[in-house]
Amino acid sequence: MTTIYDVAQRAGVSPATVSRALSGAKGVSEATRQKVLAAAKELHYSPNYIARSLKKRQTNTIALIISDITNPFFTTLARGVEDKASEHGFNTIFCNTDEDPKVEAAYVELMLRRQVDGLLISSCSDGESLRLLARKDVPVVLVDRRITHSRWDYVIGDSEYGAYALTRHLIEVHGKRRIAIISGPLVLSTSRERIEGYKRALREAGVVLSPEYIRVGAYKEEFGYQAMRELLAGSFSVEAVFAGNNVIAVGVIRAARELGVRVPEDLALVTFDDFDLLSALFPFLTAAKQPAYTIGAIAVEMLLERIRGEKIRERREVVLRPEIIIRKSCGCP
Amino acid sequence: MTTIYDVAQRAGVSPATVSRALSGAKGVSEATRQKVLAAAKELHYSPNYIARSLKKRQTNTIALIISDITNPFFTTLARGVEDKASEHGFNTIFCNTDEDPKVEAAYVELMLRRQVDGLLISSCSDGESLRLLARKDVPVVLVDRRITHSRWDYVIGDSEYGAYALTRHLIEVHGKRRIAIISGPLVLSTSRERIEGYKRALREAGVVLSPEYIRVGAYKEEFGYQAMRELLAGSFSVEAVFAGNNVIAVGVIRAARELGVRVPEDLALVTFDDFDLLSALFPFLTAAKQPAYTIGAIAVEMLLERIRGEKIRERREVVLRPEIIIRKSCGCP
DNA sequence: CTGAAAGCGCTTACAG
DNA sequence: CTGAAAGCGCTTACAG
Structure with a gap:
């Protein structure tokens, strides 16, 4: 050499x-x-950039910690991150936690050892596994999921609004009343806020439902499937379902198909997060589409500002409104 | 610190x-x-792993250079890479070239400076931009696309077989003769081999077509769209189309839709690469599905063997057979 | 089993 | 404008 x-x-x-x-x-x-x-x-x-990094105490590397790069929402977000980062001479290390706080904590620890200059995190816990991070002063920007009691900047989609708009659409346009929500876990801000939006729409319309209509579990296909089967098996005569995210929606559709329940004829369906390619080919799912690429790109810019040491005292909170895309799964023509 | x-x-x-x-x-x-x-x-x-890396001359980092993480095939491949790499204590830096050899060359150069222990590359050129790599002795494993005149190991899908099987299906089961192929660029092994498979199937069936039925361009949505429009506008009375990959297929469908051509009623369509999620929701596209996750995982294992310095003299060539998934777009019920 | 010393390949005050 | 020297935070022969 x-x-x-x-x-x-x-x-x-x-x-x-x-x-x-x-x-x-x-x-x-x-x-x-x-x-x-x-x-x-x-x-x-x-x-040799390793030698330079050691001396300059800067690696020009950031970490992106997400649940699963395979989820189209995160894929697009990751692309936004990579583009913006490399534009500024930074490289990105990707970490998949599969929604496991233990894995998340291990990755954070590892990234710190690797001396990344900053981290972008979509945490799968309420910050528990990030406690060790909170003590350090390495720059962090939260993406997609905020942690209320932390001081970190965040860039997220407006879950409350998206959920509200979607639910309201089901009520007003399609006259649905018996609307169930299949939600991710309550430790995540997205779940809580989507449930809030859903509730607000029902409240405004004067709809009162048994708590059984709210199914709380995980952002997993299997949970969407199970929850949907239970809802369909019970005597709830559910008319519509709001899937907490795209992964859950896949499980919902599988369950419906297995039970011979047709969407949207027998059951209206709306969901959070769009499937870009799928929707290009088969515009079917009515969804609240978050600007995933933009979320990633903005988050990187904010992270780089922190890395550069720009003195920004206050916590910055960027909430981007999702686009409500009406297609057929809700019952629209 | x-x-x-x-x-x-x-x-x-x-x-x-x-x-x-x-x-x-x-x-x-x-x-x-x-x-x-x-x-x-x-x-x-x-x-501090940077200090350790400098001393040990090993970073426990690999690079994955692909055209676009957003392409579902590469997304899944990337996940396979990340899982297997992190299992062995390696982290992965992702690089998107968008099929631009200049960008590819720049990334390779950068990754070398960053002292990655090895590279996984799906090259968008025929190796031109990798010439500087060939001089070094850093371990490289090619994924998805092979470079014939290089000494690097590779792990790819069997393009010739997949194309052959798909084309033959159109001929034998659906009685199609006027089958066009919309292919990626000839510098890429995947394009050449898919065209070969397509030709073999036609030859065996005694079908002779004007060269106009072979459209060579780029693995881009826009090219699929343009080529399809031209084919439809000409006097070729095309009965079926073989889309060179998933991205091209999206363009093909867009063009067909715009021109009011129905798939499969007016035009049969088969394609390379599956859309995992899409297919789970709407099983429609008949496709040669490559084992993307496995390709990534195996490639990492082979790369790690090289990194460990295991003495493997010969070039290893792993060719994985795609699964032919028959659905509706070819005309099957 | 333990320590002193050198060195990985750079960058950057400090002198001149 | 240029160089000698120190140092970034580790690891690892080499002695003892």
Whole structure:
């Protein structure tokens, strides 16, 4: 491996000068710079960023901790993160927690050891596994899910609004009353806020439902499936379902299909998060589509500001309104 | 930041001993180890992996260079990579090239500077942009796309077989003859091999077509769209289309829809790569589904073997057969 | 079993 | 403008 010393020798200058010339620092004469550049080229010199990172205490790397890159919402968010980060010379390490707080905590610990300059986190807990992070002063921006009692900036979609709009649509346009919600766990802000929005729409319409209509579990396909089966098996005569997110929606559809329940004829369905490609091919699901790419891109910008050490005292809270896309699954033509 | 020196002082031993105790090396007495562990804990010591990487000349990091994480095939492949890599204590840096060789070359260069221990690459060129890599002896495993004249291991799907099976299905089961292919660029092995498979099926069936039925372009939605429009506008009376990959298929469907051409009634469609979620919800597209997750996982294992320096002389060529999933878009009930 | 010392490949005050 | 020197935080022969 050729180092800065080899280049220095070849160019007949000191390593310090090579470093300056290569980094484009000013105090270097043009002649020297050319000599160094030529030597570096001849030797196919490639600087070692690990050494630089150690010295500068900056790695130009950020971590993105999410539940699953395979979830289209996170895929798009991740792309937004990668694009914006690399635009600024940062690379991104991706971590999938599969909604397991233990895995999340382990990844956070590992990323800290790797000296990432900052972290983007969609936490699968209410911050419990992030307690060790709170003690450090490494920059963090929360994405998709906020943690109320933390001081970190966040960029999220407006869950309350999306849920409200979706539920209200079912009530007003389609005259549904018996609307169930199949929600993620209450430790997550998205779940709580979507339930709030759902409740507000019902309240405004004067609909009173048994608590059984609210199913709280996990953002997992299997939970959507189970919950839907239970709802269909019970004597609730559910007319419509609000799936807490796209993964749950998949389970809901599977359950409905198995039981011969047709969507939307027998059961109206609305959901959070869109499936981009699917919707391009088969515009079917009525959904609250969050600006996933933008969430990722904005989060990176905010993180980089913190990394640069810009003095921003207050916690920044960015809440982006989802787009309500009316298609067929709710019963619209 | 607390370092190994702080821990050493606290434990009343030398930094060398701390290093040994923490790394679990053997030559350390149990008593000393406990003292060190206790001191490390009290001080919330977190080892700096950058320093370790510099010394050990190993970063435990690999790079995954693909065209677009947003493409479901690569999303799943990436998940396979991340799972397998982290299982072995490696982290993954993701790079999206958007099929631009310049971007690819820049990423490769950058990853080398970052001292990744190895690279997984789905190259968007025929290796041109990887020329500088060929000179180094950093481990590389090609995924999804092979480069014939290189010495690197690869893990890919069997494009020739998949294309053959798909085309043959159109001919034998549906009696189609006028089958067009909308293919990616010829610099990519996947394109060439899919065209080969397509041609073999036609040849065996004694079908002779004008070269106009073969459209070569890019793995881009826009190209699928344009090519489909041209095919439909011409006097080819195309009965069926083989879309070179999933992205092209999306463009094909958009074009057909715009022109009021129904799939499969007016036009049969088969494609490479499945859309996992979409297919779970709407089983419609007949496709050659490549084992994307497995491709990623196997590629990592092979890469790690190279990184460990295991002496494997020959180039390893893993070709995984895609599953032919017959659904409705080809005309099957 | 333990420690002193060198070194991984850079950057950057400090002098001149 | 240029160089000698120190140091980033580890690991690991080499001694003892």
